[in-house]
Amino acid sequence: NAGVTQTPKFRVLKTGQSMTLLCAQDMNHEYMYWYRQDPGMGLRLIHYSVGEGTTAKGEVPDGYNVSRLKKQNFLLGLESAAPSQTSVYFCASSYDRGEIPLSYEQYFGPGTRLTVT
Amino acid sequence: KNQVEQSPQSLIILEGKNCTLQCNYTVSPFSNLRWYKQDTGRGPVSLTIMTFSENTKSNGRYTATLDADTKQSSLHITASQLSDSASYICVVSFSGGSYIPTFGRGTSLIVHP
Numbered sequence: 091n092a093g094v095t096q097t098p099k100f101r102v103l104k105t106g107q108s109m110t111l112l113c114a115q116d117m118n119h120e121y122m123y124w125y126r127q128d129p130g131m132g133l134r135l136i137h138y139s140v141g142e143g144t145t146a147k148g149e150v151p152d153g154y155n156v157s158r159l160k161k162q163n164f165l166l167g168l169e170s171a172a173p174s175q176t177s178v179y180f181c182a183s184s185y186d187r188g189e190i191p192l193s194y195e196q197y198f199g200p201g202t203r204l205t206v207t
Numbered sequence: 208k209n210q211v212e213q214s215p216q217s218l219i220i221l222e223g224k225n226c227t228l229q230c231n232y233t234v235s236p237f238s239n240l241r242w243y244k245q246d247t248g249r250g251p252v253s254l255t256i257m258t259f260s261e262n263t264k265s266n267g268r269y270t271a272t273l274d275a276d277t278k279q280s281s282l283h284i285t286a287s288q289l290s291d292s293a294s295y296i297c298v299v300s301f302s303g304g305s306y307i308p309t310f311g312r313g314t315s316l317i318v319h320p
Contacts, residue, residue, distance in 0.1 A: 094250070132211065132296070132310030133251075149307055180250050195241065198250030 092116055094199035096181050102205045103171045111166040111202050113181030121184045122164040123148075123196060124156060126177040133180065139164055171206045178203050210234075211299050211311040219317045224287055228314045230280040230297030238302040242271050242282050245294045245313065254282070254295075284316075292318045 094115045103109055113122065123138040135148030139158040153175060155167045164183075168175060182196040214229045232240070239258045243251035255264040255271040257280070263272050268285045284291055294313040301309075 130312060132312050134310070135307050182250070194239075195253045195256055198252070200250050201248070 094181055094183055094197055096179075096199040096202050098202060099200070100203050102207065103168075104207055105172060107171050108167070108169050109171065109204075110168075111179055111181075111204075113164045113166070113183075113199060114162055115164075115181075115183040115197070116162065117183060117185075117197065118161070119183035119185055119197070120161075122158065123182040123184075124154070124164065124166045125180045125182065126150065127180060127201075128177050136166065136179075171204075173206045176204060176206045211297055211309045213295075213297050213311040213314050215314060216312070217315040217317070219319060220287055222287060222289055222318055222320050226284050226287060226316065228282045228284075228295050228316070230282070230299075230311055232278050232280070232297070232299045232309070234278075234299040234301040234309055236302045237275060237278075238300040240271075240273055240280050240300075241298040241308075242269070242280075243296040243298060245296055247293070251296055287318045289318050289320060292316060 097112045120141050124136040125133040127133045134150045136154050137145055137148050137151055137156040139145045142161045145156045157165045179202045181199040184194050184196045210233045212231045220226050237259050241256045242254040244254050245251040254266050254269050257264050257273045259275055270283045273280045294315050296313045297311040298308050
């Protein structure tokens with residue numbers, strides 16, 4: 091049981107390049123999330139998904155797109171990377187406990203450190 | 208704007224000592240409050256979750272308390288160990304609107320032998 095895994099672990103991009111971050115979970119969780127963590131700030135929600143084929147915007151969605159084609163995977167895309175997107179990105183997932191998705195315990199992946207030059 | 212403030216920003220203690228971390232929030236109306244532990248270079252791991260009606264929750268040597276009237280929470284660590292060195296993050300979800308959680312900036316705890 092690997093939990094939540096993220097690939098890649100590190101990546102350096104040049105301004106304007108695109109990339110996709112992959113998140114996978116093997117816990118059969120309904121809900122999945124993408125956060126970014128910047129120095130001196132709390133984690134901020136980018137996008138989330140309450141089930142296969144569904145996505146929703148979080149607190150800071152601009153410049154990012156997501157897709158949830160399979161229940162176990164949640165992809166985060168950067169179409170045209172900018173230096174302001176330099177950050178550590180965390181994926182998380184949680185059970186469907188019949189409660190509001192965002193308000194319950196989340197299981198986090200190890201993070202992807204992205205640098206945009 | 209909903210805010211979560213944690214104090215102190217950083218703390219150094221000796222192994223075996225106890226410590227208490229603070230979390231104040233302005234989130235209203237309140238849904239639940241979570242404490243996470245984040246080791247360097249790792250993702251956060253949940254320690255405790257408390258709803259509006261709970262005022263204390265324990266997880267081994269970690270005990271969280273909640274005072275919903277004053278909008279304050281604390282995380283007490285008993286008999287600290289070197290492995291407790293980490294960042295401790297307070298997260299509050301409010302029950303109105305989109306339920307997007309508000310994360311505090313964390314308290315960095317260093318336990319010295």
